[in-house]
Structures are given as structure tokens and as C-alpha cells.
Amino acid sequence: MKKISKKTIERAFVYIRTLKSLLKDKEDYISSQELADILGTTDVQIRKDISYFGKVGIPGKGYEIRELETTLEKFILQKNIVRVVLFGVGNLGTALLKYPEFNKDRIKIIAAFDRDNRKIDKKINGVKIYSLKKVSSVIKKEKVDIGIIAVPKECSQNVANLIVRAGLKGIVNFAPVSIQVPDDVTVKNIDFSIEFLALFCNSNVAKAKQKNL
Amino acid sequence: MKKISKKTIERAFVYIRTLKSLLKDKEDYISSQELADILGTTDVQIRKDISYFGKVGIPGKGYEIRELETTLEKFILQKNIVRVVLFGVGNLGTALLKYPEFNKDRIKIIAAFDRDNRKIDKKINGVKIYSLKKVSSVIKKEKVDIGIIAVPKECSQNVANLIVRAGLKGIVNFAPVSIQVPDDVTVKNIDFSIEFLALFCNSNVAKAKQKNL
DNA sequence: TGGACTTCGTTAAAAATTTCACGATATTAT
DNA sequence: ATAATATCGTGAAATTTTTAACGAAGTCCA
Known part of the structure; x- marks a missing residue:
């Protein structure tokens, strides 16, 4: 096969x-x-x-x-449910917590983490927000698969380090910087700016713009 | 060359x-x-x-x-600034309006559209929200390049039709459904569920999970 | 100044991905 | 039952993308 x-x-x-x-x-x-x-x-x-x-x-x-x-x-997923945790409960993080497709579609957000004490212990859409001190224990206890980075770019490497140290092998990184991780950890980067700019260049959008000027 | x-x-x-x-x-x-x-x-x-x-x-x-x-x-962008409009000012749409990298990085959000009358004429992060009736006129006047779909999936095809009719050649579609557009229009799909699930399968995340069970 | 060293730029090879072409097989209509 | 038709599944060809190999060109230090 x-x-x-x-x-x-x-x-x-x-x-x-x-x-x-x-x-x-x-x-x-x-x-x-x-x-x-x-x-x-x-x-x-x-x-x-x-x-x-x-x-x-x-x-x-x-x-x-x-x-x-x-x-x-x-064939692809067997019976797996993908269990993720979110880092950063800002605008984007909150939108992800409220994203209606999760918790259908075999993706479950287990927990969120934020450094802002005012957010800690609150819940959004049923997901509890924890202090960053709890990362290791929550991830171990809850059998998490993937970490989502939705923090400001200045903190993204620190959060990546936390995720790696906790043993996760997959990261979705929404911060617009490259993060360094060991070889056995896979990172999927989603940089909105780059998605938009690449679409602009890789299609006839730019061509249409020239015509209109 | x-x-x-x-x-x-x-x-x-x-x-x-x-x-x-x-x-x-x-x-x-x-x-x-x-x-x-x-x-x-x-x-x-x-x-x-x-x-x-x-x-x-x-x-x-x-x-x-x-x-x-x-x-x-x-070489890539020449002097272009990419001008985008947003459809759907829900959780995700709002996060995009507040995304700190835009308005740097040569991407400018020109306007937003929503069907909810309570949101219309409000501003978020300096971007005005318009009724869907204004799509055509705003897009024409403002020399827009790209439309962003951040509406519920049930409305996404209708919004795509609006975008196409207004003459845009590029769409970033965050709705988790495929939209039909003419050949000269390029669509970039961003489906968070699929990003997560594919990362799970295409890395050793799944392997790690098996070991832990 | 000269020789060892570093790093670029490029051609060629390898690998991955998509497209083509077509035989095989089930369906549908007569 | 048979012929005509539709659509699958797949090996081979074509294309695209990545990786390897190496000569060329500049740097750095004695």
C-alpha cells in the first residue's frame, strides 16, 4: 500500500x-x-x-x-478526536474559541491559556482559561494533541517553548513570526498578511489593479 | 526571465x-x-x-x-498596497479588523459589510461597516482588490456572488464551504478545521497520540 | 599579496504531484 | 440479452518542485 x-x-x-x-x-x-x-x-x-x-x-x-x-x-482519522489547546485569548483567540465548526468536525478545544490574570478562570464558550503556569499539568492530564499560538508575536517563541516542553508534537502558529522547534515537532503557520499578499500576487488581482489605474 | x-x-x-x-x-x-x-x-x-x-x-x-x-x-509588490474589504463582522471578522499587522505590511482594510442593521455605520478600529446594499458602490469607488468572506457558511455563496458581480478578482474565504466563482477569480480557502486536522494527520501528532493511549 | 575558506548562483538529478490515456466494469435503454 | 453509454481505477507521461553537486566569486587573515 x-x-x-x-x-x-x-x-x-x-x-x-x-x-x-x-x-x-x-x-x-x-x-x-x-x-x-x-x-x-x-x-x-x-x-x-x-x-x-x-x-x-x-x-x-x-x-x-x-x-x-x-x-x-x-481511513484518515480512524476514531480520533483532535484535542487542542489555545494560547492567547485576544481577539483572534476569542474568535477561535467561538468558532462554530469546532466541537463538531472532530476537533475539541480542551483549554485556553492567557497571561492576563483578569481572564484566568473565566470561561468562553465553555472553555476554561488557565494561567500559563498550568500548561504542563493541563496538557498532561487532558491528552492534548496540538497547541494553537494566538499570542502577540513578541511572546510566540516563549509560548512555543512551553508547548514543546509539555511534549506536544503539533503547533498551529498564527503569530506572524517563525518559531524554532525541534525536528519532531510540526508547525503549521497561518499568517493572514502573507495569505492576502500571496493571493494578490499569485492571481490576476494585481493585473486587474494595473488596468484600473 | x-x-x-x-x-x-x-x-x-x-x-x-x-x-x-x-x-x-x-x-x-x-x-x-x-x-x-x-x-x-x-x-x-x-x-x-x-x-x-x-x-x-x-x-x-x-x-x-x-x-x-x-x-x-x-520585485514582488512594486509599490502596491493591497486593498481589501471584509464581509461579515462577527467574531472572526472583528478579529481581522483588529489584527495589528494590517495597515502595516501593505494591506489596508478599506471597509466592512454586514447584514445586521445594528452594526451598520459603526466603526471598528477605524473601519466603517456598511450595508450589503453599498457593496458595489464602495468597491468601485475605493479601488478594492480582494474580498474577505467571514460570514456564516450559509451565506457565503451569496456573498461570493456579490463580490464577483462587483468585479473583484480575488477572494479569501474563511467559510468552511467551497464557493463557486468564474475562472478568472481566484479563491484562497482558509478552513481552520482542515488546517488542524491535516496537521494532525500529516505529522507525528497522531503517532504521539497512539503511544499515549 | 596569496592562499584557505566561505558562500553564492546555477545546472543537473531526484522526488513529488498532476495530468493524460485508456482498459475495465457497471448501468441503462432497447 | 445486447449494445451504447457513463464512469471508475490506474499505469505511464508530463510537469512542478525540491535537493544535490559544484564551479565561481568574494572574504579574511597571515
Whole structure:
């Protein structure tokens, strides 16, 4: 059995998301071409991706939506629920705590941490905010998988160090700086500025702008 | 002159961000190896990327930080400021309006839109909130480049339609659904759930979890 | 000044990813 | 039952991206 690429796994989550919403419709089957139209990709890409997870399609008919969804989800996530903790309960951190998709979708926010004493012991959307002193104990007790950094960039490396020391192997870093971590820890950076600027450059947005000036 | 890949451009923004912060230090030069150590990548990757933008390095010494920064920025962005509008002033939208990196970094939030009448005409962080009826006129008058979708997923396609009709060619979509747009419009999807789940699967986070159970 | 050393820039090789082409298989209509 | 049609699954080709290898060019120190 071949290794499944990172890209395929990312796309699989998009497929799962889409299939779940299609479940509400009356149709039971969907073809790779129809799914590609919805997602703005190609039928081959989709068939190729799905092929890594097994033979679930019916030639001449397509994929049974429910079956495909459960196949993908079981294959990728097994029965796992991803348990995360949040660092930094500012504007972004608060938005994440209130994000309606978490606690569905197999993601559970276990706890939040903040250095501001006024926030400690409060709850947002049912999630308790702890002092940074409690990081190690909470993470150990609650079997956390991933840490989210949503603190000001000046503190992000310190928080990263805390996360690493507590033994977590995955970090989502919203701070607009690079953080240094050991090789066995994976960091996913989300820098809003860069997302916007790269979109601007990598599309015909810039071209449209030139025309308008 | 060869075309510069999307990946290289994305990384270039990370280089720019890092070089800007290095400018505050006393050193004037940095080698590709040193920069790679900061960013968790390789020296070759960095030299290769930079080579697309010209010959700015000094063999045996490295890159002059200030020169490299300005070279990259001028090459990629010229003098452009990216002008964006926000749709949806909920938790996430508000966090974006208050995001401290915007209005630095060549990104300017021009206006926000919301369907809730109570929010209309208010300002957040200096950005005025308009009714959705004003979309077309504001976008035209203000020379907007990119639209940000931060509305509930049920409304995201409608908002996308508004954005397309107003003539924008770039969309950042935070709603966890795929939106359909014409081919000349580029969409960058940011689905927090998927980012977390993919990090979980594409790293040794899942492995660590198995061990702990 | 000269020689050892460092680091760049680039061509070539390797790896990863996407696209193509098409045989296989189920469906549907007659 | 059979033919026509639709759609899957996949090996091979094409493309893109990363990594390796190394000559060229500047630095630094005796």
C-alpha cells in the first residue's frame, strides 16, 4: 500500500466536508466530475485521490455519497478526536474559541491559556482559561494533541517553548513570526498578511489593479 | 526571465517578514544558511528562491539584509498596497479588523459589510461597516482588490456572488464551504478545521497520540 | 599579496504531484 | 440479452518542485 501524500490528505478533508453537506440533499450518488465541478478541480484529481483509500466507486454511476464519506473519514482519522489547546485569548483567540465548526468536525478545544490574570478562570464558550503556569499539568492530564499560538508575536517563541516542553508534537502558529522547534515537532503557520499578499500576487488581482489605474 | 512559482512567492513573503525583523539587530549581513536555520528550511531552498529575484548575494559573506529585503519587496509588490474589504463582522471578522499587522505590511482594510442593521455605520478600529446594499458602490469607488468572506457558511455563496458581480478578482474565504466563482477569480480557502486536522494527520501528532493511549 | 575558506548562483538529478490515456466494469435503454 | 453509454481505477507521461553537486566569486587573515 502506497503512502498517501500530504496534499491528498488535505484534499480528502475538503471532500469529506463537501460530502457531509451533500448528504442533506436527495441524491445518493455523485460522480467524480460532479464533485470536481463543485470544488473547482478536475475529475481525475478526485479519482486519483480517492483511489488511495480503496475502490469505492461504481463505474457508470459514481460514488455513494455516504459510503465515500465514511470511508475517507475512517481511513484518515480512524476514531480520533483532535484535542487542542489555545494560547492567547485576544481577539483572534476569542474568535477561535467561538468558532462554530469546532466541537463538531472532530476537533475539541480542551483549554485556553492567557497571561492576563483578569481572564484566568473565566470561561468562553465553555472553555476554561488557565494561567500559563498550568500548561504542563493541563496538557498532561487532558491528552492534548496540538497547541494553537494566538499570542502577540513578541511572546510566540516563549509560548512555543512551553508547548514543546509539555511534549506536544503539533503547533498551529498564527503569530506572524517563525518559531524554532525541534525536528519532531510540526508547525503549521497561518499568517493572514502573507495569505492576502500571496493571493494578490499569485492571481490576476494585481493585473486587474494595473488596468484600473 | 523565468516565471516565478507560487511557492517561491509565498516563501518570499516569509523572507521579507524575517528580514524586516532582522533589520532591528546589529548585523548587516546574513547567509542563506543562517536564514534557513531561523526559518526551519534549507540554505539551498533559500538561494534558489532568491536567485529568481536577481543576484544580490555576496559570495563568502551572504546577503545584505536591507538590500535583500527591498529587492524582494520591490520585485514582488512594486509599490502596491493591497486593498481589501471584509464581509461579515462577527467574531472572526472583528478579529481581522483588529489584527495589528494590517495597515502595516501593505494591506489596508478599506471597509466592512454586514447584514445586521445594528452594526451598520459603526466603526471598528477605524473601519466603517456598511450595508450589503453599498457593496458595489464602495468597491468601485475605493479601488478594492480582494474580498474577505467571514460570514456564516450559509451565506457565503451569496456573498461570493456579490463580490464577483462587483468585479473583484480575488477572494479569501474563511467559510468552511467551497464557493463557486468564474475562472478568472481566484479563491484562497482558509478552513481552520482542515488546517488542524491535516496537521494532525500529516505529522507525528497522531503517532504521539497512539503511544499515549 | 596569496592562499584557505566561505558562500553564492546555477545546472543537473531526484522526488513529488498532476495530468493524460485508456482498459475495465457497471448501468441503462432497447 | 445486447449494445451504447457513463464512469471508475490506474499505469505511464508530463510537469512542478525540491535537493544535490559544484564551479565561481568574494572574504579574511597571515
